[in-house]
Amino acid sequence: MAVARLPGMTGTREWVYPQSIQGTFTRLRRWTFLGLHLALFVAPWITIKGHPLVLIDLPHRRVHLMGAIFTPADTIFLVLLLLFLAFSLFFFTAIFGRIWCGYACPQTVFLESWIRPLEQWIEGDRTQRKRRDGVGLSWDKARRKVAKWSVFLAVSLLLGMAMTSLFAGARPLWTGQASLTSYAFVGIFAAFWFVDFTWFREQFCIYLCPYARFQSALTDDETLLISYDVERGEPRGPKRGPDGGCIACRKCVVVCPQGIDIRNGFQLECIQCARCIDACESVMSRFDQPTLVRYSSIAVDDGKPTRPFRPRTMVYGGLLTTLTAAAVVLLVGRVPFEASVNRAPGSLFTVDADGYVRNTYLLKITNKDPSATPVSYRVEVDGLEGAVVTTSALDIAREESATVPLIVRLPAAAADRRTIPFTVRIQSPSAELLLPTTFKTGVHVGAEDE
Ligand code: SF4
Numbered sequence: 001m002a003v004a005r006l007p008g009m010t011g012t013r014e015w016v017y018p019q020s021i022q023g024t025f026t027r028l029r030r031w032t033f034l035g036l037h038l039a040l041f042v043a044p045w046i047t048i049k050g051h052p053l054v055l056i057d058l059p060h061r062r063v064h065l066m067g068a069i070f071t072p073a074d075t076i077f078l079v080l081l082l083l084f085l086a087f088s089l090f091f092f093t094a095i096f097g098r099i100w101c102g103y104a105c106p107q108t109v110f111l112e113s114w115i116r117p118l119e120q121w122i123e124g125d126r127t128q129r130k131r132r133d134g135v136g137l138s139w140d141k142a143r144r145k146v147a148k149w150s151v152f153l154a155v156s157l158l159l160g161m162a163m164t165s166l167f168a169g170a171r172p173l174w175t176g177q178a179s180l181t182s183y184a185f186v187g188i189f190a191a192f193w194f195v196d197f198t199w200f201r202e203q204f205c206i207y208l209c210p211y212a213r214f215q216s217a218l219t220d221d222e223t224l225l226i227s228y229d230v231e232r233g234e235p236r237g238p239k240r241g242p243d244g245g246c247i248a249c250r251k252c253v254v255v256c257p258q259g260i261d262i263r264n265g266f267q268l269e270c271i272q273c274a275r276c277i278d279a280c281e282s283v284m285s286r287f288d289q290p291t292l293v294r295y296s297s298i299a300v301d302d303g304k305p306t307r308p309f310r311p312r313t314m315v316y317g318g319l320l321t322t323l324t325a326a327a328v329v330l331l332v333g334r335v336p337f338e339a340s341v342n343r344a345p346g347s348l349f350t351v352d353a354d355g356y357v358r359n360t361y362l363l364k365i366t367n368k369d370p371s372a373t374p375v376s377y378r379v380e381v382d383g384l385e386g387a388v389v390t391t392s393a394l395d396i397a398r399e400e401s402a403t404v405p406l407i408v409r410l411p412a413a414a415a416d417r418r419t420i421p422f423t424v425r426i427q428s429p430s431a432e433l434l435l436p437t438t439f440k441t442g443v444h445v446g447a448e449d450e
């Protein structure tokens, strides 16, 4: 008799039913999982001096981070951050293999923290789930599937809201005051997670994630990888436990969320989650023997040492240090406002009734100081002897911009060249910015006409 299958239960896919496991690495991973949850669910609610701790404000092209405001003029910091993240990935992969996948990747974190426990709660353990999926549709099966998918949908929406909070702000989003676009993004994120949780799961790592493809280029013989101790474990058999060999219990296999057997050697599907270590440890501890699945390297297995300082790690480490130093230097010298000066549309210069030559500019200042009090800016010019500078009062509230006319008048006697370079000096109470520009006169125009 043909068995009625539910969506996602057809085709050639071998469904994975990982058994739950507890142990040293499961406990350790809870701490890194906590880090991602804090970043998503807590950080968007924290404010520093009235600013979000973290907010990527795309409509206003601003990023709020740790109380500072970054604008497109600070793109260098984004470049440094992306380079830092890329080289951190290279660095840690060279030392610990796919530690990102097993300990910090959002897919792993959410599957382990929410989805697998909820699935077990609603549908039972691995054996019950497998048995139920293998038989036809029944009332019990249908109601459990509907309950599970409803809970997964709720979790997906929660994650969609948390992720969009980083872009729209937690308070406006959760109080219904964010834009329609923001809620559309909640829907997009939620749809992604729902499909992933209900169907895609480990296939994402195997077929879509590019990191799995290039990881072999980032590791070497001294990289720590989770592997099976063939020397001690083989030949396997049920009576090998007391002498430390593999008893072929397959516990390391049934807990694997990727559906692989680590005893077959290194496999690209392995996300280095260490569940198989905890599984084998729980088995071998009964025989007072160390686990057969452990962190090791090809070098160690060949009797050679694993060096933390080797050319690859030193190059990545050096680049990370350089990037960090560059970011610190740039941050220390960062001016908490932006300014630009452009010539006002119209004539290059005019000659006033009192003989002064006048140039008019448009001065734009953006206040990026996180302080709640408006900042007063002073404007002076350097390099124009006897110049008279006129501009409006420049008291600008935080995150606001002001564009005002800047009039520079020069006595006729000092206007002795057609183009005179000079500098506009803008001062806030804590910093100053120098903007080079030019002053135009008519002195040589007449001479050239003659
Ligand atoms: S083999 Fe072990 S470390 Fe690799 S994915 Fe499976 S359980 Fe995780």
Ligand code: SF4
Binding pocket: 228, 233, 245, 246, 247, 248, 249, 250, 251, 252, 253, 263, 279, 280, 283, 284, 292, 293
């Ligand atoms: S859990 Fe350990 S003893 Fe059991 S099959 Fe895996 S390697 Fe062998």
